[in-house]
Amino acid sequence: MKDFTIFTLLKKIVYISILLIGLNFTSFAQNKPSGPGDPVAKMLKPYPIPATSVINFDFLYGYDKSYSLQVYNFMGKKINEISKVAPKITIPLDDFYRGIYIYQLRDKNGKILDSGKFQVVK
Secondary structure, eight states: OHHHHHHHHHHHHHHHHHHHHHHHHHHHHHSOOOOTTSOOOOSEEEESSSBSSEEEEEESSOOOTTOEEEEEETTSOEEEEESSOOSEEEEEOTTOOSEEEEEEEEOTTOOEEEEEEEEEOO
16 A cells, blocks of 8 residues: 555656646747747738739838849749839739749848748639
């Protein structure tokens, strides 16, 4: 009987220890400060997705006319570039083929501020 109570007590101690360690890891993960490589909120909203004739980009915040917008096909070839962007950008898709495209919003130094993808269906 004595062995059973010691075993039960040890089992409870291990369970509580695991629970406390798990809480510590969870709180660490939730309170981790953001670093330079961490994802941030999107600056651009592309629509409609999927696109057929045009793709629009609206700034959600942080508009600066010195930014540039680059569009690449899925193979990495630059398809389109707009040097000085407006708060709302519309790109006609006449010369785009069906597929997935990547966009990158860059500042005047070439640093990528936002990126994403959109689909063209024709």
